[in-house]
Amino acid sequence: MKAKKSRHPRSPRRLGKTLAFVFVTILALVWLVPIIMMLVVSLMPPDQRAPRFGGMLISGVSLKNYVTVFEDAEIVQHFINSMAVTVPSVFLVVAISSLAAFALARLKFFARDIWFYLLIMTLMLPIPTLVVPIFQINKALGLNDKYLGLILPYTALGVPFAIVILRSFFAGFLKEIEEAAILDGCTPFGIYWRIMMPVSWPAIAVVIIWQFMTSWNEFILALVTMNTNQVKPLTLVPLVYSGQFMMRPGPMFAILTLITLPVIVVYYLMQRFMVSGLTSGAVRG
Amino acid sequence: MIKVSPHCNGGRFRGGLNFATMSRKWLIDNQGLFFMAPAMILFVVFVLYPIFYIFGASLYDWDGINEAAYVGVQNYVEMFTDDRSFALAIRNSLYWTFLTIFPQMFLGFALASILTSGIPFQNIFRIIFFMPAIISPVVLGIIWQRIYAPFGGLLADIGFETGARFLVQPYLSDPKIAIFSTIFVNVWQWTGFSMLMYVAGLQGLPEEVLSAAEVDGASIRQRVQHIIWPMLRHVHLTLILLGVIGTLQTFALVYMLTKGGPNHATEMLPTYIFLKAFPLQSMGYASAVAVVLLVIALSASVFQVRVLGSRFTIGN
Numbered sequence: 001m002k003a004k005k006s007r008h009p010r011s012p013r014r015l016g017k018t019l020a021f022v023f024v025t026i027l028a029l030v031w032l033v034p035i036i037m038m039l040v041v042s043l044m045p046p047d048q049r050a051p052r053f054g055g056m057l058i059s060g061v062s063l064k065n066y067v068t069v070f071e072d073a074e075i076v077q078h079f080i081n082s083m084a085v086t087v088p089s090v091f092l093v094v095a096i097s098s099l100a101a102f103a104l105a106r107l108k109f110f111a112r113d114i115w116f117y118l119l120i121m122t123l124m125l126p127i128p129t130l131v132v133p134i135f136q137i138n139k140a141l142g143l144n145d146k147y148l149g150l151i152l153p154y155t156a157l158g159v160p161f162a163i164v165i166l167r168s169f170f171a172g173f174l175k176e177i178e179e180a181a182i183l184d185g186c187t188p189f190g191i192y193w194r195i196m197m198p199v200s201w202p203a204i205a206v207v208i209i210w211q212f213m214t215s216w217n218e219f220i221l222a223l224v225t226m227n228t229n230q231v232k233p234l235t236l237v238p239l240v241y242s243g244q245f246m247m248r249p250g251p252m253f254a255i256l257t258l259i260t261l262p263v264i265v266v267y268y269l270m271q272r273f274m275v276s277g278l279t280s281g282a283v284r285g
Numbered sequence: 286m287i288k289v290s291p292h293c294n295g296g297r298f299r300g301g302l303n304f305a306t307m308s309r310k311w312l313i314d315n316q317g318l319f320f321m322a323p324a325m326i327l328f329v330v331f332v333l334y335p336i337f338y339i340f341g342a343s344l345y346d347w348d349g350i351n352e353a354a355y356v357g358v359q360n361y362v363e364m365f366t367d368d369r370s371f372a373l374a375i376r377n378s379l380y381w382t383f384l385t386i387f388p389q390m391f392l393g394f395a396l397a398s399i400l401t402s403g404i405p406f407q408n409i410f411r412i413i414f415f416m417p418a419i420i421s422p423v424v425l426g427i428i429w430q431r432i433y434a435p436f437g438g439l440l441a442d443i444g445f446e447t448g449a450r451f452l453v454q455p456y457l458s459d460p461k462i463a464i465f466s467t468i469f470v471n472v473w474q475w476t477g478f479s480m481l482m483y484v485a486g487l488q489g490l491p492e493e494v495l496s497a498a499e500v501d502g503a504s505i506r507q508r509v510q511h512i513i514w515p516m517l518r519h520v521h522l523t524l525i526l527l528g529v530i531g532t533l534q535t536f537a538l539v540y541m542l543t544k545g546g547p548n549h550a551t552e553m554l555p556t557y558i559f560l561k562a563f564p565l566q567s568m569g570y571a572s573a574v575a576v577v578l579l580v581i582a583l584s585a586s587v588f589q590v591r592v593l594g595s596r597f598t599i600g601n
Contacts, residue, residue, distance in 0.1 A: 017403075024399055024400070027396075037431065037432070100324035107317035112317065122328065123530070124583055126555065128558050129335075129336075131575075132575060157331070217422070219422070220555065224559075235421055235423050253428075263420065
């Protein structure tokens with residue numbers, strides 16, 4: 001359809017396209033206002049009083065707020081905490097869900113479909129329903145205020161979506177390749193490790209980006225699990241410093257920018273995979 | 286215990302007919318269980334057990350520290366007969382469901398239509414509109430507080446400067462409009478996601494059908510209304526399914542913008558569970574609310590999947 005249109009550039013169409021372009025440009029600028037505002041306020045000079053327009057009009061550009069944040073807030077420690085929770089959960093989700101998805105897609109075993117539907121049910125479960133019991137489980141296991149107290153639940157809650165993605169990817173493999181491998185004497189684990197995993201990067205990339213973003217941004221479980229400031233991940237940092245920086249929006253917005261940067265970088269690096277992953281899924285639906 | 290050897294030719298079954306070899310054969314036939322085991326264990330500990338747990342805990346009056354007192358269904362009776370905050374949370378969930386899902390579907394579809402028509406920079410536009418979806422609601426909540434602030438806030442100052450006084454509103458402090466201000470932020474955050482799903486859907490439509498309709502002289506409006514929109518049914522259904530689940534787990538945005546206030550006017554079921562369980566130390570009652578939320582979420586999802594044929598984003 002796209003190609004056809006450009007081959008027959010009739011003038012009303014071209015006018016329509018120009019109008020659409022203008023409309024989308026204006027809308028995109030409005031859309032970006034909150035994000036631009038985050039950056040602008042974070043660059044506000046510290047001596048500016050009573051910012052107007054929410055801080056969109058600043059009297060100069062200064063990096064002083066970032067200096068303040070690194071001096072007065074343990075932002076590096078919080079960043080390490082976020083990484084210490086997110087990276088292991090991403091790694092565990094990829095390992096655990098790819099094994100399970102391989103079994104669900106390629107092997108026959110006892111109660112296979114029941115296990116699949118149970119796991120899928122997790123996708124329909126609002127996480128807040130589990131907050132009280134997970135808090136109590138962590139308390140019983142002595143995991144409150146420990147990274148593991150978030151890594152394990154994040155992994156458990158991330159595995160089902162990853163299984164859905166990887167299972168449909170594994171299911172698309174030709175049966176013949178697998179049969180040839182079995183004839184050559186390969187075990188199921190060999191098929192999984194030597195044949196399926198090395199060529200599944202597009203699907204694994206979707207799993208990585210999704211798990212990274214959900215773990216990095218997760219809030220309610222972090223809020224109830226991490227009570228000591230020393231171990232809190234970045235997502236709780238605005239609450240930690242809301243008192244200290246109450247009257248100073250500059251440092252607060254510098255913190256917000258610092259929290260957001262890693263996610264935007266990861267998204268930007270992997271968005272090619274993300275769009276194609278969603279595309280293949282939604283189309284196959 | 287059988288060893289599932291990583292070598293090729295490992296674990297091959299050899300004859301004999303006694304109990305040990307029978308169970309050995311069963312294990313070989315069910316090797317998949319070993320692959321599933323880590324996922325199963327995590328599921329049982331962090332999903333299945335918690336579900337049973339909240340059903341049990343909902344029958345007790347319990348502060349989480351001292352001895353729990355069995356009260357039967359008292360928590361549920363109180364919730365449904367004498368709890369204004371709970372009623373508000375249910376009302377807000379309905380508002381949230383309809384006022385989030387449908388606006389973002391229509392807007393997302395419109396954007397996707399424009400951004401697949403071959404205008405310049407369409408990939409950059411897609412990234413711009415999708416960007417709010419990847420930013421933490423905690424961050425967005427704090428930014429939007431400054432946009433909505435009555436003194437020195439972005440909207441209020443624009444209103445004062447330009448004379449468009451209707452822009453000066455107590456967006457988050459008036460119980461009558463606070464929930465709509467909150468929903469607006471949510472629509473802004475997720476429209477880009479709908480757009481991306483529709484882009485994927487539009488790119489997957491069969492070209493023949495569309496060009497046939499064009500040759501037959503169908504207008505753009507007719508094509509959208511009678512061909513394109515109906516053919517994207519699976520995208521609509523996925524978005525509704527994800528929208529309902531998203532509504533039912535809304536927490537961070539509301540917590541950062543209003544903490545469920547003023548006077549519970551923006552309370553959602555998750556914020557209410559948190560409020561009861563932690564600040565108010567009423568774990569039993571919070572569990573009862575969690576059970577209600579669980580039942581609503583599962584029945585809504587099962588209804589959509591079974592009756593409407595909705596599916597999750599990817600695969601089957």
